[in-house]
Amino acid sequence: MSLNFNTPDFEVIREESRCIQCKVCVHQCANTVHSYDEEDNVVCADDTKCVNCHRCVTLCPTKALIIRRHPLEFRENSNWCGKAIKEIYKQSQTGGVLLSSMGNPEPFTIYWDRILLNASQVTNPSIDPLREPMETKVMIGRKPEKLEFDSDGKLLTKMPPNIELKIPVMFSAMSYGSISRNAHESLARAAEELGIFYNTGEGGLNREFYKYGKNTIVQVASGRFGVHKEYLNTGAAIEIKIGQGAKPGIGGHLPGKKVGEDVSATRMIPVGSDAISPAPHHDIYSIEDLRQLIFSLKEVTGYKKPVFVKIAAVHNSAAIASGIVRAGADAIVVDGFRGGTGAAPTRIRNNVGIPIELALAAIDQRLREEGIRNYCSLIVAGSIRNSSDVVKAIALGADAVYIGSAAVIALGCHMCHSCSTGKCNWGIATQYPELVKRLNPDVMYKRLVNLISAWNHEIQELLGGMGINAIESLRGNRLMLRGVDLNEKELEILGIKYAGE
Amino acid sequence: MQVFQIFVYIVNKIIVYQVIKIMKVIDALNVYYSDLNSLVDNLIETDNNVTLKNVFGQRYIGRGLPKKVKLKIYGIPGNDMAAYMDGAEIEVFGNSQDAIGNTMNYGTIIIHGNCGDTLGYAMRGGEIYVEGNVGYRVGIHMKEYKEMKPVIVIGGRAGDFLGEYMAGGAIILLGLNLAKNEDIIGKFCGIGMHGGVIYLNGTPDKYRFGKEIAKSVNITSEDILFLRKHIDFYKKTFNNQLNNLKVESFSKYVALNKNPYSNMYCTY
Incomplete structure (x- = not known):
């Protein structure tokens, strides 16, 4: 065994005058950072194990703990920064593929923050959502070319299956396995109460959650x-x-x-067996093959349910999206390169894909140009952080958004980026029963309800300010957007004007 | 004149429908797949035995069909036959196309002919018997769960990537009627395999296998019983005496590890 070059990323600072040796931190830390020394009656910490999840800090009754970035620095070098050096230490020690969790943390441009929204002044009135009706309901699914009625006004057109969202925000796919049962239950119950949907992810659905079926994707x-x-x-x-x-x-x-009894039953694979999802679907090598899968799903569900197709935002997303619509999908889901994950190879997470803002604008534009935008709904994901991101996404052409990271943050995630270890101290990205039970779905689902209800109110305020009283009227309304700190090409792709224009 | 034609057409339709109802035989010639499948759905409400004639590539036949339903198919069913099937029995008198038994849960498929690619993709339960040869990526990502153990029995040979990502169940290859210099499997057999078992009649060269699969030295009496049971079914079903086939000449291949990539990553 060669020398371990790894040095701690974080420093645990314990204010001894405040510490009462209650050992809460010792019991709470699944990474076993804290330990109690009986002889000296002190609690000690092993900094190297700390992932900075704030569990001990939050639960310390005397607020004796602070976690800080470790002050140890490498010699200043803009090229070989500490992170680059540490990655090489890790790989040369283990021979492993670097594995990370949560979304891309690199400092790429966040286009949401360079887009500004409009408001009504003088020439048209703004609307006060507290006192006037304001609709945030959207329908997801294929829309017919035209509607036909008989002489009695009865609808003749056969309507394609649509699902109704009371608020244009859904919880994105997180499988049971990547997140805990209690986290799943919180998402399901919140979706039911809010009149929105949560997504099972690829890990199947626990039978006890079938009762939330009408709010489940x-x-x-x-x-x-x-x-x-x-x-x-x-x-x-x-x-x-x-x-x-x-x-x-x-x-x-x-x-x-991570495949225990319960996950095994949900995924329908043996306990302890790896659950490997191949990179492609081996029955899909083309748009025509995708059509085959879409229609096999429609056949087996009696053409009663909309079928979404989720892709990552990549270079040719617009052309791919056009193919997906033509393959018969009822909605396209596009996930930007900042989208979260329980585990992804670091190099891929940090370097593959494109920003959701640009992909969304390009896809919406392309589908409009081809005259097929009404054939499907467009749902975007990949780091929607707040209600103004939602409003900007809809103005750029989305029908609705998915949130994953924001939802788990509401459940207590502190963004320590350590999901893949399976030792989530907040009971979210873990299967250890003693950690899972820390997340009480009775309490936590309400935090999700609170979050989305608050966003809904903010969305209404933003809409009202623009003089719009239905979210449907905002979709693709890029005149409500202006850019700042963007170059001409970026403005062209986003299809928006510069502020002041 | 036109009225008369319409009248004849309607009468014709009624007669055809009645015939279908009595015989439980559907002439699938020029019937669109979704119409054909809903016709089958309607028929099985009253009778579990349905025969389809003149099938020419219609997709998704037998998708999701439940227990007790018996389907006989004459012709060539299209892709995704028996997708998500949930207990029905299908017998095909002819060849079949790709992705037969895709994500199948329960049931039995018998094919009197050859089969295309990705037969039994992600199949979780049930049995598939193919009289002849099969294409690429057969049994890909087959799995098993508790009492559900899918089995694919192939009379002839298989193409490349047999049992890729296989996570459970069993594939049996009889290797009948091989031409001279023809091997029972293609290349990359069992690549990414992390569960299940493949029985081959013979011992192909090592280069044809992925690094995740290995020949097992322990062929137990249970293995022999299992093979006999399925070979006997094959004999009976396809009316083939298999006089030269010896269970003792089979080799058993299993996954080396049910966690093949556990040491591949370094978390940070």
């Missing part, structure tokens, strides 16, 4: 875990996962150690 990925007729018919809509923003072009891999 069931996912079908290349591993086909837990996919059967009953599962498909339980959900309100079906999502085919082709790709994910955090790891475009590669498959998934749930290690066997």
Whole structure:
């Protein structure tokens, strides 16, 4: 065994005058950072194990703990920064592929922050959502070319299946396996109360959650875990996962150690067996093949459920989206390169894919140009952080958004980027029963309800300010957007004017 | 004149429908796949035995069909036959196309002919018997769960990537009627395999296998019983005595590890 070059990333500072040796931190830390020394009656810390998840800080009754970035620095070098050096230490020690969790943390441009919204002044009145009706309901699915009625005004047109969202925000796909049962239950219950949808992810659906079926989107990925007729018919809509923003072009891999009895029953694989999702669906090598899968799902569900196709935002997303519409999908989901994950190879997460803002604008534009935008809904994901991101996404052409990271943050995630270890101290990205029970769904689902309700009110305020009283009227309304700090090419792709124009 | 034609057309339709109802035989010639499949759905409400004639590539036949339903198909069913099937029995008198038994849960498929690619993709339960040869990526990502153990029995040979990502169940290759210099499998057999078992009649060269699969030295009496059971079914079903086939000449291949990539990553 060679010398371990790794040095701690964080420093645990314990104010001894405040510490009462209650050992809460010792019991709470699944990474075993804290330990109690009986002889000296002190609590000690091993900084190297700390991931900065704030669990001990939050639960310390005397607020004796602070976690800081470790002050140890390498010699200043803009090229060989500490991170680059440490990555080489890790790989040369283990020979492993670097694995990260959550979305791309690199300092790429966040276009949401360079887009500004309009408001009414003098020439048209703004609307006060507290006192006037304001609609945030959207329908997701294929829309007919035209509507035909008989002489009595009865609708003759056969309507394609649509699902109704009370608020244009859904919880994106997070599988049971990547997140805990209690996290899943919180998402399901919140979706039900809010009149929106949560997504099973590719890990199947626990039978006890079938009762939330009408607020569930069931996912079908290349591993086909837990996919059967009953599962498909339980959900309100079906999502085919082709790709994910955090790891475009590669498959998934749930290690066997996370496949306990319950996950095994949900995925329908043996306990302890790796759950490997191949990179492609091996029955889809073309748009025509995608059509085959879309219609096999429609056939087995009696054409009653919309079928979504989820792709990662990549260079040719617009052309791919056009193909997806023509393949018969009822909605396209596009996941930007900042989208979160339980685990992804670091190099892929940080370097593959494109920003969702640009992909969204390009796809919406392309589908309009081809006259096929009404054939499907457009749902975007990949780091929607707040209600103004939602409003900007809709003005750029989205029908609705998916949130994943924001939802788990509401459940207590502190963005320590360590999901793949399976030792989530907040009971979210873990399968250890003693950690899972820390997340109480009775309490936590309400935090999700609170978050989305607050966003809904903010969305209404932003809409009202623009003089718009229905979110449908904002969709693709890019005149409501202006750019700052953007070059001409970026403005052209986003299809927006510069502020002041 | 036109009225008369319409009248004849309607009468014709009624007669055809009645015939279908009595015989439970559907003439699938020029019937669009979704119409054909809903016709089958309607028929099985009253009778579980349905025969399809003149099938020419219609997709998704038998998708999701439940237990007790028996389907006989004459012709060539299209892709995704028996997708998500949930217990039905299908017998095909002819060849079949790709992705037969895709994500199948329960049931039995018998094919009197050859089969295309990705037969039994992500199949979780049930049995598939193919009289002749099969294409690429057969049994890909087959899995098993508790009492659900899918089995694919192939009379002839298989193309490349047999049992890729295989996670459970069993594939049996009889290797009948091989031409001279023809091997029972293609290349990359069992690549990415992390569960299940493949029985081959013979011992192909090592280069044809992925690094995740290995020949097992322990062929137990259970293996022999299992093979006999399925070979006997094959004999009976396809009316083939298989006089030269010896169970003792089979090799058993299994995954080396159910966690093949556990040491591949370094978390940070």
